[in-house]
Amino acid sequence: MSTEIAVPYLDISEPSFAMHSEAVRNAREQHWFATTNYGFAVLRHEYVSILLKDTRLSQGSGKWPDHNGVHSGLFHDWWTKCLLVLEGDDHHRIRRMLNPAFSFRHIEAYVPRFEKLAAEIVDAIIDNGEFEFVNDFAEPYATRVLCILTGIPESEWPTIARISSSIGLALGITIKEDLPEVESALAELYGYAEALIADRQASPRDDLVTRLVEANRDGDSLSDDELRNALCLLIFGGMDTTRNQLGLGIQTMMRNPDQWELLAKNPELARNAVEEVMRSNPTTTWVTREAVVDFDYEDLHAPAGSTVHFFTQVSGNDPTAYPNPGIDITVERAPHYGFGGGMHHCLGHFVARMDMAIAFRTLSQRMTNIRVNGQDEWMPDSGNTGPVRLPLAFDKR
Amino acid sequence: MHVSVDRAKCDNHGQCTFSAPTVFRLDDKGVLEYDENPDDSLRADVDEAADVCPMQAILVTD
Numbered sequence: 032m033s034t035e036i037a038v039p040y041l042d043i044s045e046p047s048f049a050m051h052s053e054a055v056r057n058a059r060e061q062h063w064f065a066t067t068n069y070g071f072a073v074l075r076h077e078y079v080s081i082l083l084k085d086t087r088l089s090q091g092s093g094k095w096p097d098h099n100g101v102h103s104g105l106f107h108d109w110w111t112k113c114l115l116v117l118e119g120d121d122h123h124r125i126r127r128m129l130n131p132a133f134s135f136r137h138i139e140a141y142v143p144r145f146e147k148l149a150a151e152i153v154d155a156i157i158d159n160g161e162f163e164f165v166n167d168f169a170e171p172y173a174t175r176v177l178c179i180l181t182g183i184p185e186s187e188w189p190t191i192a193r194i195s196s197s198i199g200l201a202l203g204i205t206i207k208e209d210l211p212e213v214e215s216a217l218a219e220l221y222g223y224a225e226a227l228i229a230d231r232q233a234s235p236r237d238d239l240v241t242r243l244v245e246a247n248r249d250g251d252s253l254s255d256d257e258l259r260n261a262l263c264l265l266i267f268g269g270m271d272t273t274r275n276q277l278g279l280g281i282q283t284m285m286r287n288p289d290q291w292e293l294l295a296k297n298p299e300l301a302r303n304a305v306e307e308v309m310r311s312n313p314t315t316t317w318v319t320r321e322a323v324v325d326f327d328y329e330d331l332h333a334p335a336g337s338t339v340h341f342f343t344q345v346s347g348n349d350p351t352a353y354p355n356p357g358i359d360i361t362v363e364r365a366p367h368y369g370f371g372g373g374m375h376h377c378l379g380h381f382v383a384r385m386d387m388a389i390a391f392r393t394l395s396q397r398m399t400n401i402r403v404n405g406q407d408e409w410m411p412d413s414g415n416t417g418p419v420r421l422p423l424a425f426d427k428r
Numbered sequence: 429m430h431v432s433v434d435r436a437k438c439d440n441h442g443q444c445t446f447s448a449p450t451v452f453r454l455d456d457k458g459v460l461e462y463d464e465n466p467d468d469s470l471r472a473d474v475d476e477a478a479d480v481c482p483m484q485a486i487l488v489t490d
Contacts, residue, residue, distance in 0.1 A: 084440055084458050127446040130480040366439050366483070376441045376482050 036330065039065040041072060049412045050316050050344040059345055064331050070338025071331060072317070076352035076365065079341045082328060084373030088320035088339055089118050099206045105214045105221075106201055112256075113264050114378065122374065128253050129261055129378060132242040138381040144179050145386050148172065149393035157397055157427055161404050164281055164421040165274065168394075173273035176386045177266050180239050182227060194220050195270040202414075217263070224262040228255060269379050275314040275410075275417025276369075276383070277390055280305070282418070283312045284391070285401055287358045294360060294395040295428070301392035304360040305384055308391075309369035310347040311358060314417050317342050318371045343368045398425040429468050430489045433460060437485035444477035444486060452477055 039058035042048060049055070058065045059074040066072075073079050082088065093116030096107045110116065114125050131137070152172055156162040174188040174195070183191060197216035200209035231241045243258055253261070284291045284304075294304050318341040326333040333339055347367045348356045370377035377383070404424035410416045431451065440460050444452040451466045451474055466474060471488075478486035 080439070081458065084442065084454075086458075123446050126443075130443060130446065131476055134479040135484060136479060370482070372439070373441055374443070374446075376443065380482060 036062055038062055038330075041065045041067045043067045043069060043072070046411075050342065051348070051412075055342070055345055059349060063329075067340070070340060071333055072340045072342050074342050074345045074349075076346040076349040078328075079343065079346040079368055080366075080372075082339070083318065083320075083341050083368055083371065085326075085328075086374075087322065087324055087326050089323050090116055090375050091319040091321035091338055092116055093118075094321075095202070096206065099204070101206060101210060104210070105217050106198075106210065109217060109260060109263065110201070112260055114261060115264060115268070115375070124251065125253065125257060125261070126374070126378070128246040128248055128251070129243065132239050132246065133378050133381060135381050137239070137242065138385055141179060141382075142385060142389065145176060145389045146393070148175055148179065148185075149389050153393055153397050160427070161422065161424040164278055164423050165418055166420075168390075169274040169277040172386070172390055173270050173277065176273065176382070177269050180269075180382065181223075181262065181266065182231075182236075182238055182240055183223060190219075191223075191266060192270065195267055198267050199271055220263050220266060221259060223266075224259040225255075227262065228258050265379065269382065272314055272415065273383055273386065275415060276309065277387060278418035278421055279312045279314055279416070280308040280387065280391060281394070281401065281421070281423070283308050283358060284395075285403070288400075290358050290360050291395055291401070292399070294391065295399065298392045298396065300360045301388035301395075302384065303362075304391050305387045306364065306367065307358050307360050308387075310353070310364060310367035311344075311356065313343050313347060313367070313369035314415050315369060315371070316344040316412065316414065316416055318368065341368065343371075397428055399428050400426040429466060429471055429474065431462060431464050431466060431474060432487045432489075433462060434485045434487070437483045439483050439485075441482055443480050443482060447477035447480060448473035 039061050041055065041058055063075040063078045064071050064073045073082055093111060096110055101107050114122065114129065117125065149172065152168055156167055162168065170192055171188060174192045175185045178185045178188055178191060194216045197212050201213040227240050228244060231244045235241045235245065243253065243261065246253055294300050320339045322333045322335050322337050322339060325335050350356055352365045370380040401423055403422065405422035407418060407422065408420040409418050438460055440454065440458055442454050445454060448470060451470060452460060452462045455461050474488050478488050
């Protein structure tokens with residue numbers, strides 16, 4: 032009799048596929064990984080925690096443009112040199128020089144400005160009793176946070192938001208037909224980044240771009256191209272993700288109004304609230320890796336070149352790691368992987384953690400009884416998800 | 429200088445190994461190993477490692 036364990040199969044391209052579905056929960060209960068129509072999917076927290084950091088798996092998206100017929104041009108050249116897709120010594124060198132500017136103590140200094148921003152946006156909507164969460168709060172907040180960090184005038188946030196969304200088209204399957212829009216947006220972003228770099232080289236300030244310009248380790252520093260690439264990645268990578276995560280966060284809190292009231296009374300729980308939201312309802316529902324070599328772990332055999340997904344939403348709700356997986360902003364939990372992990376762990380996570388904590392804290396102190404107020408619209412539940420449109424009503428506190 | 433890592437917080441992401449590769453390394457199972465008493469000449473690198481740790485798990489004392 033065979034003792035082989037049946038490995039579940041998940042059809043992740045099926046339009047009705049959902050991370051928080053019984054099929055996925057059953058698969059996680061059945062086995063620690065599943066096979067899918069796009070490679071393997073690791074489902075359990077214990078295994079995500081170990082294998083996400085395994086250096087036999089590389090960040091899988093470097094070949095994305097080439098896989099979609101884009102072999103040259105501005106976007107191709109930028110993407111294939113981005114920190115996000117670099118590996119080995121090339122990655123470590125740049126990551127090491129970028130890391131200190133994003134450290135806790137440097138980012139904490141921006142807290143008063145993030146607080147002022149959150150208050151200003153809420154002030155503008157608080158007497159209306161209703162707002163569209165994405166357009167009226169999440170997008171301006173996330174984009175203006177990036178303007179504050181980089182020193183781009185905050186009044187230019189609509190341009191930055193538009194540029195970021197246009198570049199985002201490159202991550203969709205229609206990348207080839209969208210390429211002219213993507214490249215024109217990227218060229219515009221290059222213009223912003225190059226101007227900032229030149230300005231801080233000529234007149235240094237006490238800010239993030241100056242710290243990147245002046246980053247120097249063991250006699251090495253970042254070239255102008257490397258600085259520009261990094262700034263563009265920061266703006267592109269920081270905007271959509273934060274906007275979407277804020278929307279998912281408010282969704283989670285609307286489903287758990289007792290937790291929202293708890294947060295309003297105990298603002299010091301805001302950082303924990305961000306962790307709970309990202310654990311249970313992350314925008315990055317999966318993280319993708321590619322096997323550099325034939326990859327064997329227990330009964331998973333992934334030939335070199337195959338794709339291994341880490342289902343962070345599924346692992347974040349794994350009852351083995353989180354015995355009471357319901358939202359509780361008062362408890363310390365095992366770490367989640369909403370920021371990925373290992374050497375590619377999100378560079379801007381302290382920014383995201385702090386700005387979202389301030390957003391939820393500010394909103395909870397000014398609004399109660401938040402409810403959906405009209406037709407909401409959501410991105411598909413795979414890849415990077417979140418609300419497209421989320422009309423809300425609330426009572427002023 | 430004395431280095432201690434709070435193992436309850438450390439999640440073995442390995443960002444510290446970029447800042448101070450002679451003090452922090454990941455073993456072949458991906459688990460952090462570190463030198464508890466590195467030479468004082470490495471202080472700037474070790475402070476940087478503590479600063480950039482995503483879990484804020486590294487404590488450096490004199």
